[in-house]
Amino acid sequence: MTTDTFKQAAPENQGTSLGEFVLGRLRDSIRARRYQPGQRIREAEVAQWLGVSRTPVREAFRRLQADGLLVLTPWRGAQVAELGRQQVVELYALRQALEGTAAGLAAEHASEAEVDLLFDHIEQDQAAQGEPNRLAEINRRFHEAVYGAAHNRYLLEALNGLDDSLALLKSTTYEVPGRAEAARQEHIGIAEAIRRRDSEAAEQAARAHISTAEKARLKLLFGDD
Amino acid sequence: MTTDTFKQAAPENQGTSLGEFVLGRLRDSIRARRYQPGQRIREAEVAQWLGVSRTPVREAFRRLQADGLLVLTPWRGAQVAELGRQQVVELYALRQALEGTAAGLAAEHASEAEVDLLFDHIEQDQAAQGEPNRLAEINRRFHEAVYGAAHNRYLLEALNGLDDSLALLKSTTYEVPGRAEAARQEHIGIAEAIRRRDSEAAEQAARAHISTAEKARLKLLFGDD
């Protein structure tokens, strides 16, 4: 069985290589917190788990390192990145700028369909009250819809990377009482500004949204007041 | 000669692996336009050039792909990324936002020494009038000094990645007559706003600076008016 694993192990081998496959599985696992921050990940262990050799695993490791999800120290291997308080603050500072920019650009460039999509997500959101994990997922979709509506591939990539990094943090801010409803209102504000094609207002609304999310997050993680 | 290349081929093997070494050399080569956009790069060719096996070369390729400098198509290998007009526009849009943010944060967080450094670079700039390539290099240093003064590692990383991507474009905007002097004035405006700790002004000055740079670039590349 030299290379039949090539085809067997990756059920959805849709046009991509094994390296891509491993990358996806690892990214998902980190997002789902199956691998926790700080935890060491051994190449051989992943290789055995996914039924491939170490080579594609190493490829995936390098790309996850580039995304900041893994910390690779020479001869010591990989561990899932850990975020300290300062890093969380810096991450949110950047995210505030990028989300603001995305919302502003979305107000300028979004198609009708893309605007409608935003409001669709807000409705789905209302239907999921009381389920933090589901809310977090829908929230992510809403934000991704904004990113897409901005029509800037580099901005999109940067924001997706940032979201991945934030997934390293334990739990979601939707566990804070009242945060879900507040977030919903803020989303509405952003979406309406985009529909009005009011770029300035959209940017400000998005920045404010991230700012309050940051406060909730810091309180949750470090007990800030 | 199984693995003695490990030590021979990489003269400055300072604590890093061969993969890192190859990554650096390739990045430099792309920046220096030794490899031109669109050009195909073969693994074996690089491996032979640097006296290593294909394995570390592949590692470097993956990371350059993550940075957007290389485009890897399965079974077809790597080519240096090419930027079309739309991509240049999107790149500058993001850069405007990030540079603005960096300048604003620098106004808040820069130390005295970091502010002095900015003005040092401006002086060096004056001494290099008439040498486009040298001016471009000093310009890069000035901007990196701003990035550093912002004290946000994610922002720093994002901006450095963006600069790498812009290095894919042929020639520098300093070849446009009068651009050098204009850029110098704009740099002074940014630096002074930072020294005054005027975050808002610094952000606006930086955004304006990138905006005029973009115009010069588009004119140079596509003959825009």
Added chain:
DNA sequence: TTGATCTCTATTGTATACAATCCAGCATTG
């Protein structure tokens, strides 16, 4: 001549063997 198909070579994707390094645990010594 032209068009399609086929083969064959060049190149990438993957697996694996081996070298280099780190680290935990133990022995040794003061």
Added chain:
DNA sequence: CAATGCTGGATTGTATACAATAGAGATCAA
């Protein structure tokens, strides 16, 4: 007993063999 140096096993870094694929050129029929 504490500190230090050594040793073996575990793990990563690198090289290389082999499989899979794409693309260019040749072959052949119309």
